[in-house]
Amino acid sequence: LSFKxxxxxxxxxxxxxxxxxxxxxxQDEQQVRLTKMLDERRYDDVIHLIExxxxxxxxxxxxxxxxxxxxxxxxxxxxxxNILAAQTADPALDHLIAGCDLSALDGASVQPQVRCVLRxxxxxxxxxxxxxxxxxxxxxxxxxxxxxxxxxxYNVLIGVVESVSxxxxxxxxxxxxxAINVSQTLPSQSDVDRIFxxxxxxxxxxxRVLTRASYGGSKISGLLTxxxxxxxxxxxxxxxxxxxxxxxxxxxxxxxxxNNGVESDVxxxxxxxxxxxxxxxLQAPVAV
Amino acid sequence: xxxxxSMISAILLLSTSCLAADGGSVDxxxxxxxxxxxxxxxxxxxxxxxxxxxxxGLLDSSFDHPQEGIASLQIRVQSPINGDFREFFNQAYxxxxxxxxxxxxAVNRILxxxxxxxxxxxxxxxxxxxxxxxxxxxxxYRLGSTLGAGNETLVSGSxxxxxxxxxxxxxxxxxxxLDLYLGYESHYSEQxxxxxxxxxxxxxxxxxxxxxxxxxxxxxxxxxxxWRQENEWTVLLDSAxxxxxxxxxxxxxxxQPTPVTFLPRTWDAIHNIEAFPTVGQLIGLxxxxxxxxxxxxxxxxxxxxxxxxxxxxxxxLHVFMVQVMAGTYGVEQSGGYREEESxxxxxxxxxxxxx
Numbered sequence: 304l305s306f307k308x309x310x311x312x313x314x315x316x317x318x319x320x321x322x323x324x325x326x327x328x329x330q331d332e333q334q335v336r337l338t339k340m341l342d343e344r345r346y347d348d349v350i351h352l353i354e355x356x357x358x359x360x361x362x363x364x365x366x367x368x369x370x371x372x373x374x375x376x377x378x379x380x381x382x383x384x385n386i387l388a389a390q391t392a393d394p395a396l397d398h399l400i401a402g403c404d405l406s407a408l409d410g411a412s413v414q415p416q417v418r419c420v421l422r423x424x425x426x427x428x429x430x431x432x433x434x435x436x437x438x439x440x441x442x443x444x445x446x447x448x449x450x451x452x453x454x455x456x457y458n459v460l461i462g463v464v465e466s467v468s469x470x471x472x473x474x475x476x477x478x479x480x481x482a483i484n485v486s487q488t489l490p491s492q493s494d495v496d497r498i499f500x501x502x503x504x505x506x507x508x509x510x511r512v513l514t515r516a517s518y519g520g521s522k523i524s525g526l527l528t529x530x531x532x533x534x535x536x537x538x539x540x541x542x543x544x545x546x547x548x549x550x551x552x553x554x555x556x557x558x559x560x561x562n563n564g565v566e567s568d569v570x571x572x573x574x575x576x577x578x579x580x581x582x583x584x585l586q587a588p589v590a591v
Numbered sequence: 592x593x594x595x596x597s598m599i600s601a602i603l604l605l606s607t608s609c610l611a612a613d614g615g616s617v618d619x620x621x622x623x624x625x626x627x628x629x630x631x632x633x634x635x636x637x638x639x640x641x642x643x644x645x646x647x648g649l650l651d652s653s654f655d656h657p658q659e660g661i662a663s664l665q666i667r668v669q670s671p672i673n674g675d676f677r678e679f680f681n682q683a684y685x686x687x688x689x690x691x692x693x694x695x696x697a698v699n700r701i702l703x704x705x706x707x708x709x710x711x712x713x714x715x716x717x718x719x720x721x722x723x724x725x726x727x728x729x730x731x732y733r734l735g736s737t738l739g740a741g742n743e744t745l746v747s748g749s750x751x752x753x754x755x756x757x758x759x760x761x762x763x764x765x766x767x768x769l770d771l772y773l774g775y776e777s778h779y780s781e782q783x784x785x786x787x788x789x790x791x792x793x794x795x796x797x798x799x800x801x802x803x804x805x806x807x808x809x810x811x812x813x814x815x816x817x818w819r820q821e822n823e824w825t826v827l828l829d830s831a832x833x834x835x836x837x838x839x840x841x842x843x844x845x846x847q848p849t850p851v852t853f854l855p856r857t858w859d860a861i862h863n864i865e866a867f868p869t870v871g872q873l874i875g876l877x878x879x880x881x882x883x884x885x886x887x888x889x890x891x892x893x894x895x896x897x898x899x900x901x902x903x904x905x906x907x908l909h910v911f912m913v914q915v916m917a918g919t920y921g922v923e924q925s926g927g928y929r930e931e932e933s934x935x936x937x938x939x940x941x942x943x944x945x946x
Contacts, residue, residue, distance in 0.1 A: 338698050342654040369701040378700055380750065456749040460702050525754050 330362055337366045346373035365457065368442035372464065375435035379463055383410070383529030386423045396422055399481045400585050410529040417548035418585055420533055425474035428467055431504075440464050450514045455522075462515035462523035466535070469508040469551060472501045477550075477585060480578045495571050498578070506558035509551045512536065516543045550581045615670030615682075617944045620914075622853060624661035624937030654703075657924050657933040659694030663855055670946075672719065679721065684735070686716035690855035694933070695746070695807070696924075703750040708807035710764065710857045712741030718770060728777045735770035739856070743798055747805035760803060768794030768856055782827045792817040796860045807861050815859040816866045819845030819852070825881075834884035841877045841896070848875025849898045849920040851905055853937055862924055871928035872899050883909070894918075900929040913942045 340349045349370035353359045360367065372378075390405040403419035429436050443461045447453040453461070476498050483490050490498070516523050516536045524534040535549050545551040557563060557577045563570050667686035695707025718735020745760040746753075774788040793816045800808040825839040846864045847854055867873075877896020884890075890909035897903075898920055905918025916939040924931035 341699050341701055344700065369699070372701055380700075380703065456702060456751040459751045519751075522751050522754055526751060531754075 333359060334363065334366070337363060341366070341369055341373060344373060346370045350374065364442055364446035368439045368446060371435045371439035371442060375429055375433050375439060377429050377436060377439075377464075377467065379460070379526055382427060383526065385427045386420075386527075387529045390423055390426055393426060395478055395482065396426060398485065399477060399582070408530070411531050413530070414532045415530070417533065417535065417546055418587070420528055420530065420535070421470070421474065421549065421585070424470055424528065425478070428471035428474060431468035431471045431508075436464075436467075440468060444511075450518050453515075453518070455519055458515045459519040459522045459526055462512050462519050463527045465508045465512045465515065466523060466527050469505045469512060469554075470549075472505040472508070473550065473554060473581075476501055476505075476578070477581060481582055484582065490575070492571075495574060499570070499574060502554055502574075503558055505551075506555045509545060509555055513543045513545070548584070550584050553577065553581060553584075615668055615946045617946065618665070618667045618669070618941060619944075620663075620665045620939060620941030622661070622663045622937055622939040624853065624935045625659060654697050654700055657694060657696040657931055659692070659933045659935055661854065661858075661935060661937065662691045664689050667716065669720075676719065680719035680734075681722060682720045684716070684718055684720060687713070688716065689713045690741075690857055692855065692857055692861060694861075696931075705746060705748065705750065705753060706806040707746040708743065708805075708861060710741060710743045710809075710861060712739045712764060712766070712855070712857055714739035714766075716770070720772075723776055726778060729775070731772075731774040731776065733770060733772035735772075737766075737768045737770060737794075737856070739766045739768075740764065741857075743800065743809055745800065745803065745805045745808055747803070747808075760800065760805065760808075762799040762809075764796065764798045764809060764857075766794050766796045766856065766860070768792055782829060784825050784827075786821075786823045786825070788819075788821040788823075790817075790819050792856065794856050794859065796857075809857075809860040809863075813860055813863065815856075815864055817846060817856070817859050817864065818866070819843065819847070821845075834882050834887045834889075837881045837883070839879040839881070841875070841879060841894070843875035843877075843898065844873050845875075846873065847899070847922060848873060849903055849918075849922070850875070850877055850879070850894045850896070851907075851916065851918055851920075853918075853920075853935070853939070854922065858922075865926050868923070868926040869928040872923045872926075875899055877903070899923050901932055901934070912944070913940070915940050 337349055337352065340346075340352075347370075349366060353363055353367045353370065387408045387410045389407040392405065400418050400422040403422050404415065408415065431437065431440075443457075443464055447457050447461060450458055479494070480490070480498070483494070512523065513536065516538070520538065521534045521536065524536055525531055528535070534546070536543060536545055545555075557573075560573075563573055665686060665688040667684055667688075669682050669684045672680055672683045689712065691709070691711050693707075693709035695705060697703050697705050714737050716735060716737045718733055720731070720733040720735070722731045723729030741764045743762050743764045745762075746757070747760070748757070769792065771791040772789070774786065776784065776786045778784045793814070796809050796813045796815065797811055798809045798813075799811065801811045821841065821843045823839055823841045825837050828836045828838070830836065841850055843850070846859070846866075846868065875896065875898035877894055877898060879892055879894040881892040882890065883892075888911050890907075892907045893904075894906075895902075895904035900923065901921025903918065903920035905916065905920070907914060907916045917937065919934065919936040921932045921934045923929070924933050
């Protein structure tokens, strides 16, 4: 009887003696913890933990950028879900781009016109100059400066962030200029200066998107819009370009024109002409 | 590995040569745990017809919450044995079974990463057992073995990879394992008894997933060692009436310290369980209450407690020769304590046919 009673204790002792230290690498543990915080939308905690530890800042610049991106309210998949959902009427947007179907879309099969995709995007895109979004963008650029040596998934994510910036700037400019047109006034000089500086930023970001798209392909458009059949960027086999219908090629062309390199009355006139051209493109009747 | 294979072959030969012609029984048990929702989600994603919003809708509940499903069917024939080994064992058994496991996890809401798997295996179990007579003190033990074969499919990547057509990584899977068991049942009085159980299940798995990097990949020649010891003390309430009422306290040590062993061996391989993970993960403490009677066609046992750091509870109902079991238990997926819970709710139905 005594032997039977001893057996469990012998086995327990053997187990305890055999216990190994299963602690993982500290950095791996920290990465798991930070990723878990991203899952739980504890973006402030991610930022605080990384920024308060210099070694973490060096080790996880991508997670820090994601923390800021989440804090800005931008989560790529959730954003795409909003784009495909039924849209609410918006007088300013509907004046700028009329005739679009606002019902929920099946992202796998439908092919709405590009300008209608822009209408959906502009209803949801965050402010590109929001302090958290801008910080995320800067951190991504610093962490992955060269597209050629960046993993595809990061090129796609950075491409999405840059696309959000350029499209949001263009949308805000178009809406503002359309409102000015509706009120039948002329933009003030400060309006013109601000629009010009925003266009310069947009052109820079548009080119950055193309660089990322060279490695991320059509996945950038897919991840941003949730639409599989409406790429905003096309690969011609030789170059990667924004679709003409996005009006972004016009922006790049306008900003890269040497005649528009300095701000002057001539530039102002050219800018207004350019904006009229953009608005006309957006307001062209949508084919049914 | 030659001695290992030799041992399994010897068990097979012994168990076949010792079978008696009659007097056996057949057990059939089917089990289904949770759902296969996550795997069907991943299947849809990998077929390339999903959009990011669909992916989000499908994955939203999976962020940092591992999803797992399990299904199994076992048929086991037991028979008294003849021959020289009758002195050491009183039964031989043969079993055929099939297991299916599927699951995975999504992490990182900003740039979602998906790790998922499914495993289908069939297996042949055989061995020799010795069991004491009912309500008598004595040793019980089993010397058994198992051979299994099937397929493992893996999906591993970011949501960006999965937006295009994606080919999951497939591999054939084989395993051989031992089932060693030693128990001792003590009846101190008519009211008080204890039951000690120790089981050891070393298993060698083989696949083609060498260095795949996927979280759930079973590597070529992966060895996993499942062990478990259990102490159960039972007090039968003194009553002149049927049915009887019994209370029990159970302490369990092992990688899956749940009162019911419902996870197939492939679960060990998928999660590459450590022989000795964090101590907290190894400990299960629970209680049970049973209502039964020798002349009563129904029996019900309820159990509940903290098993490996997670609350779990279950019920087992016996109706004549049929057993229905249901439960929900948390199983740790990592080597740590309460880090990655996989909660599995299951329903099992089984029956015994006396030959």
